[in-house]
Amino acid sequence: MSLSxxxxxxxxxxxxGPRRHxxxxxxxxxxxxxxxxxxxxxxxxxxxxxxxxxxxxxLIFTAWVSLHDxxxxxxxxxxxxxxxxxxxxxxxxxxxxxxxxxxxVIATVPQLLLALLLANALNKKLRGRLVLRLSVLAPLITSVxxxxxxxxxxxxxxxGLVNWVLGGxxxxxxxxxxxxxxxxxxxxxxxxxxxxxxxAIIYLAAMQTIPKDLYEAAAIDGASPRRQFWxxxxxxxxxxxxxxxxxxxIGGFTLFAEPVMFGAGLMTGGTTGQFQTVAMFIVKEGFxxxxxGYAAAAAWILFLLIMxxxxxxxxxxxxxxxxx
Amino acid sequence: MTTLxxxxxxxxxxxxxxxxxxxxxxxxxxxxxxxxLGLAIFLSIFPIYWMIVIATRTNEDAHSMPPPLLPAGNxxxxxxAVFAAENAHFMTGIINSxxxxxxxxxxxxxxxxxxxxxxxxxxxxxxxxLLLSVVLTMMVPLQQMGIVPLYQMMVTLGWTNTLKxxxxxxxxxxxxxxxxxxxxxxxxxxxxxxxxxxxxxxxLRIWWNVAVPAVRPGMAVLAIQTFMLIWNEFLWPLIVLTPxxxxxxxxxxxxxxxxSTNYVLIFxxxxxxxxxxxxxxVFFGRQIIGGLMEGAVKE
Numbered sequence: 001m002s003l004s005x006x007x008x009x010x011x012x013x014x015x016x017g018p019r020r021h022x023x024x025x026x027x028x029x030x031x032x033x034x035x036x037x038x039x040x041x042x043x044x045x046x047x048x049x050x051x052x053x054x055x056x057x058x059l060i061f062t063a064w065v066s067l068h069d070x071x072x073x074x075x076x077x078x079x080x081x082x083x084x085x086x087x088x089x090x091x092x093x094x095x096x097x098x099x100x101x102x103x104x105v106i107a108t109v110p111q112l113l114l115a116l117l118l119a120n121a122l123n124k125k126l127r128g129r130l131v132l133r134l135s136v137l138a139p140l141i142t143s144v145x146x147x148x149x150x151x152x153x154x155x156x157x158x159x160g161l162v163n164w165v166l167g168g169x170x171x172x173x174x175x176x177x178x179x180x181x182x183x184x185x186x187x188x189x190x191x192x193x194x195x196x197x198x199x200a201i202i203y204l205a206a207m208q209t210i211p212k213d214l215y216e217a218a219a220i221d222g223a224s225p226r227r228q229f230w231x232x233x234x235x236x237x238x239x240x241x242x243x244x245x246x247x248x249x250i251g252g253f254t255l256f257a258e259p260v261m262f263g264a265g266l267m268t269g270g271t272t273g274q275f276q277t278v279a280m281f282i283v284k285e286g287f288x289x290x291x292x293g294y295a296a297a298a299a300w301i302l303f304l305l306i307m308x309x310x311x312x313x314x315x316x317x318x319x320x321x322x323x324x
Numbered sequence: 325m326t327t328l329x330x331x332x333x334x335x336x337x338x339x340x341x342x343x344x345x346x347x348x349x350x351x352x353x354x355x356x357x358x359x360x361l362g363l364a365i366f367l368s369i370f371p372i373y374w375m376i377v378i379a380t381r382t383n384e385d386a387h388s389m390p391p392p393l394l395p396a397g398n399x400x401x402x403x404x405a406v407f408a409a410e411n412a413h414f415m416t417g418i419i420n421s422x423x424x425x426x427x428x429x430x431x432x433x434x435x436x437x438x439x440x441x442x443x444x445x446x447x448x449x450x451x452x453x454l455l456l457s458v459v460l461t462m463m464v465p466l467q468q469m470g471i472v473p474l475y476q477m478m479v480t481l482g483w484t485n486t487l488k489x490x491x492x493x494x495x496x497x498x499x500x501x502x503x504x505x506x507x508x509x510x511x512x513x514x515x516x517x518x519x520x521x522x523x524x525x526x527x528l529r530i531w532w533n534v535a536v537p538a539v540r541p542g543m544a545v546l547a548i549q550t551f552m553l554i555w556n557e558f559l560w561p562l563i564v565l566t567p568x569x570x571x572x573x574x575x576x577x578x579x580x581x582x583x584s585t586n587y588v589l590i591f592x593x594x595x596x597x598x599x600x601x602x603x604x605x606v607f608f609g610r611q612i613i614g615g616l617m618e619g620a621v622k623e
Contacts, residue, residue: 032526039527043442044454046435047501054493055461058470058477065473121361124353134609135365137616141601142372143556145573146594149580150375153587159387161374197368198616205617215350228350246463254468257558257573265581279468279559286472287563296472303469310463 066296076293083297093298095273096281097305099184103259103277104252107188112244115196116237119203120229133204136197144194148261151190155262177263183275190258195251199244206240207233249309253302254279278302372598378591379403386587402592411582413568414593417575422600424487424561424571425554428494432550433543435495440504441535445517446527455505462498467560478564489564490571494554500546507542508535545615548608552601572597 066083070076087093118136126132139147154161155176163173176186210233218228234241256279263269267284269276276284278298286295378386379402380395406414442448443455467474474493475484483489512535520530536543561571567578579593605612 035526037448040442040446040448040451043446043527043531044439047439047458047496048454050435050492050496051461051498054474055466055470055496058473059464059466061473061476062470065476117360118364121353121357121364123351124357125349125351126353126358126361130610130613132361132365133613134605136368137613138368138372138605141552141605142375142594142598143558143573143576143601145556145558145576145580146375146597147371149576149590149594150371153378153591154371154374159391159587161391164390193367193371197364201613201616208617212351219350225350225354250463250465254465256468261577261580264584265577282468282471283559283563287475292472292476299469299472303464306465 062296062299065293066300068293070293070296071290079293083293084301087294087297087301092273092276093278093281093301096269096276096278099180099259099269099273099275100253100255100277100279102180103184103187103191103255103275104249106184107191108245108248108252110188111192111196112199112241112248114192115199115203115244116234116241118196118200119207120233122200122204123207133201136200138197139194140198142194144257145261147190147194148258151186151193152262155186177270178274180274183259183262183270187255187258187262187275190262191252191255195248199248202244203237203240206237210236246310250306253306253309256280256283278305375591376595378587379595381588383586383588386591398588399592399595402588403596405589406579406593406596409579409583409589411567412575412579412593413570414572414575414579414596416568417570417572418596420487420565420570421555421572424490424494425551425600427487427491428554429547429550431491431495432497432500433547436497436500436504436546437508437536437539437543438531439501440506440508440539441512441531443501443505444508445512445514445530445535458498458501458505462502466496467493471560471563474560475563484564485566485569490557490561493560494557497550500550503546504539504542507539511538511542541611544608545611545618548604548612549615551604555601 067078067080068076069079069082122129122132122136142150153159155163157163157173157175160176162176163171167173174182176182214232215228218232223231255277259269259275259277259280260267263275267276267280267288269280279302282295282298282302285291285298374391374393377392377395380397380399381392382396382398385392385396406412439458443451443458478484478489481489516534517530520534525533556573557571558573558577562574562577565571565574567574570578576590576593576597580590583589
């Protein structure tokens with residue numbers, strides 16, 4: 001369009017005239033052309049420069065470090081995949097993987113179920129909506145460390161509220177740190193306490209996009225609230241549920257602060273590593289024992305585990321897409 | 325899940341449905357629902373309440389059975405003890421955390437608003453690919469993955485135990501860019517950008533005079549979420565800072581390690597540590613809920 005207009009203008013003007021006048025507009029045009037072309041890159045560059053330095057570079061360098069016997073003060077020898085083959089038979093590493101996956105499962109499944117029920121309840125007609133939603137979200141303002149400190153006291157063997165309540169039912173005092181199952185439960189409740197309300201709010205947002213007449217029609221057809229919940233709400237919420245599962249997966253696989261604080265600030269995760277997670281394992285190897293290469297290899301295996309889980313999630317998403 | 329369906333709950337059918345389907349209203353809160361909500365709220369609030377109660381008590385009370393459930397008058401004393409506690413450096417921790425969280429929040433909001441505007445309102449080669457890379461990296465736990473070389477990098481640069489070593493890596497936040505892209509797309513009509521361009525405004529001017537005023541609510545939501553997130557960061561500051569120059573979370577850990585039997589001291593420390601976020605929550609509660617819910621619908 002603009003081209004043909006230009007052409008028309010040119011034929012009408014006298015040759016020497018526009019030459020003299022074309023200079024300043026031409027310069028301005030160049031500037032505005034530059035502005036149009038280059039400005040977008042200028043706008044995104046702060047993010048991508050920082051991302052390159054503090055995101056991508058460390059990631060690639062981790063791979064490089066993982067191929068070395070790399071210890072404190074840069075003392076390094078290239079050893080190929082030896083760190084990986086050593087890790088694959090390292091019982092302590094697999095123990096950490098088991099703990100991470102175990103805590104993830106026993107934390108996430110009840111958490112998301114409870115969040116769904118809670119969101120459904122919040123979606124009813126209630127007075128004081130904002131206060132209700134904020135109360136449910138309140139745990140999020142406490143830091144992970146604060147949560148861990150408080151819950152570690154709640155789970156204290158001698159003066160803990162939990163043992164006191166259980167004692168009322170005739171249960172003997174439990175030393176929560178001592179066993180795998182008990183420490184997993186304790187840590188899982190910390191995670192759930194902090195995140196259930198958050199997920200409920202996310203679900204609530206998705207629930208409010210479901211047209212109300214769907215429920216009204218179902219109610220007129222005589223479907224009970226429970227059937228409406230499982231027959232309408234949950235199926236329509238599936239994309240959101242998948243989203244929260246993926247977010248929980250990343251959070252769960254990088255679990256660190258809760259078990260550290262639960263174990264008196266140590267990276268060992270209990271006397272026999274009964275609640276040492278992979279993130280704790282990496283920090284212990286890298287920053288307590290200064291085995292940088294070994295820690296880097298563990299970080300890459302952790303990444304692979306997350307990717308595998310994410311791929312499984314992705315497959316589920318696609319499966320749902322097809323069945324619709 | 326678009327804006328169209330998103331607006332549905334605000335439309336009026338509520339009253340009509342109550343009159344129409346008497347007793348069948350699927351959104352009536354039953355006693356069961358109310359009881360469940362009551363329990364959920366109790367469980368959410370109680371640990372925070374109990375933490376504050378213990379912070380106002382003496383150690384003797386904290387060790388008594390049954391544990392105390394009402395506050396007493398020792399809060400001031402305990403808070404003084406927290407700041408006086410040797411090797412915890414609590415005051416330094418709070419100051420450091422305020423500096424770090426504020427700087428990172430301002431940085432992320434600016435970086436994300438700039439990039440979000442480019443992705444949403446400008447056309448350029450490689451835009452989709454770059455945006456995809458942002459979304460993909462949201463799925464990678466960069467911090468945990470690259471922690472070893474990141475630390476070595478800081479050692480090489482001589483930046484260990486400096487606040488910039490904490491701040492700079494935290495500025496990489498794909499979520500912020502994604503959020504602002506979504507927000508700009510919805511809040512800044514493309515015609516407006518084109519009109520400003522025809523009027524001869526430069527891209528930077530358009531950003532500042534057209535986009536920024538329109539996306540201010542989105543910036544506020546991002547700022548609140550970022551501040552809360554960074555205030556609570558634990559792993560990276562723990563590694564890159566020394567114990568005498570901690571963040572508040574690292575100082576809390578030191579307090580917990582050193583005085584593990586002094587419950588009231590630790591609980592007073594945790595109480596202090598949540599005050600800034602409690603304030604954010606009280607003043608910006610509506611925005612937090614709104615931001616979370618809008619973000620969720622757009623995912």
